[in-house]
Amino acid sequence: MPMRSLRIPCGLVALLLPGRLCAATAAPATPTATLLAASAPLTATRMAASVPVATTLLSPSVPVTATLAAAAVSATALATSPPVSASPLAGSTAPGKSGSAFVPIVDADIRGAFGRVRHGGPGHGGAVGSILVLPGWRITPGSILLPIYSFEGSLYNHVVEEDILYLSRQVHAGSLGFKQALGPVDGRISVDADYALTKESRGEKLGDGLYDYRDFGGRLGFSWRDTGLGVGARMYRRMYVHFFSLLSSNSAQVQGLGGDTAGANKGSRPKDYDGLEGNLSWSGKGIEALRVKAGYSVGLRAYRDKYIWTTTRGISDTKRSDMLHRVTGGSALDLGPVAVGVDLEGIVNLSNDMEKVSPQQDNPGHDFLAHYYEFWSASFAPSAIWTLSFGHDLHPRVRLGLEVTTRNYPSRLAQHQDGQYADSLQHDAEYAADLGGMVPVRKWLQVTGNVEYRAVRSNTDYRQLLQPGYNLLTASLGVHFSY
Numbered sequence: 283m284p285m286r287s288l289r290i291p292c293g294l295v296a297l298l299l300p301g302r303l304c305a306a307t308a309a310p311a312t313p314t315a316t317l318l319a320a321s322a323p324l325t326a327t328r329m330a331a332s333v334p335v336a337t338t339l340l341s342p343s344v345p346v347t348a349t350l351a352a353a354a355v356s357a358t359a360l361a362t363s364p365p366v367s368a369s370p371l372a373g374s375t376a377p378g379k380s381g382s383a384f385v386p387i388v389d390a391d392i393r394g395a396f397g398r399v400r401h402g403g404p405g406h407g408g409a410v411g412s413i414l415v416l417p418g419w420r421i422t423p424g425s426i427l428l429p430i431y432s433f434e435g436s437l438y439n440h441v442v443e444e445d446i447l448y449l450s451r452q453v454h455a456g457s458l459g460f461k462q463a464l465g466p467v468d469g470r471i472s473v474d475a476d477y478a479l480t481k482e483s484r485g486e487k488l489g490d491g492l493y494d495y496r497d498f499g500g501r502l503g504f505s506w507r508d509t510g511l512g513v514g515a516r517m518y519r520r521m522y523v524h525f526f527s528l529l530s531s532n533s534a535q536v537q538g539l540g541g542d543t544a545g546a547n548k549g550s551r552p553k554d555y556d557g558l559e560g561n562l563s564w565s566g567k568g569i570e571a572l573r574v575k576a577g578y579s580v581g582l583r584a585y586r587d588k589y590i591w592t593t594t595r596g597i598s599d600t601k602r603s604d605m606l607h608r609v610t611g612g613s614a615l616d617l618g619p620v621a622v623g624v625d626l627e628g629i630v631n632l633s634n635d636m637e638k639v640s641p642q643q644d645n646p647g648h649d650f651l652a653h654y655y656e657f658w659s660a661s662f663a664p665s666a667i668w669t670l671s672f673g674h675d676l677h678p679r680v681r682l683g684l685e686v687t688t689r690n691y692p693s694r695l696a697q698h699q700d701g702q703y704a705d706s707l708q709h710d711a712e713y714a715a716d717l718g719g720m721v722p723v724r725k726w727l728q729v730t731g732n733v734e735y736r737a738v739r740s741n742t743d744y745r746q747l748l749q750p751g752y753n754l755l756t757a758s759l760g761v762h763f764s765y
Contacts, residue, residue, distance in 0.1 A: 385426075386765075387416040393730070393760025397438045399447070400753040406449055406484070410435050410758060424463035428472070431456050438754060439480075447752075452479040452488070459501075470503045474518070495522045499557070510566040515559065522553040549597055552588035557581060568613070577610040591638050591650065602635040604655065619669050627661040637694075651703075653693035661687040676722035685714040697744040710740040720762075731759040 391411045398405030413433045420426045432455045439448040459472030475498050480491035499518025505511070527550055561579035568574050588602040607630045614623035637654035665683040672678070689710040695703040716734035723729060733756070740750040 381420075382422070383420045385418040385420055387414070387418065388765040389414040389763070391730070391760065391762045393758040395437055395756065395758035397754060397756035399438075400755075406437060408437060408450060410437055411760065426461045428457070428459035428461060428470075430459065438756060448480050448482060448493075449484065449486075450481045450488070453477070454479075464504075466506055466508055468505050468507065470505075471501065473500045474498070490524065492524055493522060493553075494524055495520050495553075497521075510564050512561075512563045514561050516557070517559075518557050520553075520555055520557060522551070525553045526550055527552045549587055549589045551586065552602075553585075554587060555583045555585040557583050571616040572613060574613045575611065577608075579608045581606045581608075588635070590634065591636055600634070602633065604631060604633040604635075606631045619671065621667045621669075623665050623667075625661070625663040625665075627659075627663075629657075629659045631655065631657050651694060656693050657689055657691045659687060659689040661685065676725065678719065678721045680719045681717070683714075683716045683718075685712070687712040696740075696742045699743040701744050704741075706741065708740065708742050710738065710742075712739075713737045726764055728762045729760075730762050731757075733757045 390413045392409065393411050394407070395410045396405055396407035412435070413431075415431045416428065418426055418428055432453075434453045436451050437449065439451040453476060455474070455476045457472050457474045459470060461468060461470045463469075476496065478493075478495050479488050480493045481488055482491065482493075497518050497520050499516060501514065501516045503512065503514035505513075559579060559581040561577065563575070563577040565573070565575040583604040583606075585602040585604075589597045590600045590602060592598045609628045611626040612624060614621060633653055633655040635653070635655050637651045663683065663685040665681060668680045670678045670680065689712075691708045694708045696706050696708040697703055714734060714736040716732060718732035719730070721729045734754075736754045736756075738752050738754075742750045744750070
């Protein structure tokens, strides 16, 4: 898991992400509080119900975009982040504050980065990072207006669902939200928009990526200040602006596969879908030095133009739909100059889609693989943070993190190098270790860096878009600014 140096104030996390609570909302920035600065861990298979299963292998920034729901700020990834005083927005809707006020927040993390896939050709480098601009306006003691813009740039972004290791990726996000105090409860509502730009190869122009997409939608969330409980919901539409299938129902390719055709251009936009999400989170204290958290989210994707294949190799009238369940947990223990923590995550993705097998391939008994995109995964990610004793008020920190992930496909057969299907089911595994650090220069400025090694293994030897197993070494160095 890569280190992410952007330290988003707890109150800001609660404002940005409806239904998500920060475990350290009013606590000092101790290592334990920093470990549990968010309710969702970041693991190799993290997946908001709204986005593909993705591993950002080299991105020093926390992807705090207006449309992130269940998968956003990592609890342990924030461990090396500098301590930041409470956001001016934290508690700004609680009773007791009077008058309107402008409460701006600017947070930026900019780094130079380099990564190389073993046996995957020359490495790739560039600028990565994030920018967050939030010109908040407190209207009354109990209400605040939240316009937000954020940017995130990363290298080597692995989307499991597509079997693609993106060379680079950018996400621009905007949101207009409103937060209102309702007694002991904070309510939030917002409208959101995202635009993602991807590059799969060096020769590809940014903005022309096959998997570039746009999101439009809204959120509603509530959090209870005294109990650490939060609930939220999101509705949105995702459109892949450049993705058009050549296997639409009236194409010659479908006829060439021996299938029937029905309807004009049926299935020509198979990636676009409407999404609906719900999430529940809780965070609190165990013993005095122990903090714990837990979360559950469920998301439904209703694909707008992705139709299921029939056994006659035609396209049916049934559209693809996926439902993803995600359970998270974590804890952090403060042991003085050292804090230890662990993130846990379990994912189950259900899908009615099936994968067809070309008749040119000799795969007797495997003409179709039903529920091809169903999988389950489990992740375990321990970490430790050392706060070094030298320095007056600003102490450097060093973080060591490990991660193990297993991913299994209950209906997908493994494939040999020639594409023929085996009799065993596909399963993947990921192992990662990262070492990061932070050296404060001023309270608002820090130097940050990180090195990570990741190994991916699979019993499938055939992939069209991504080698089934690879080793990746990444490194980054830069500065973090917060206001």
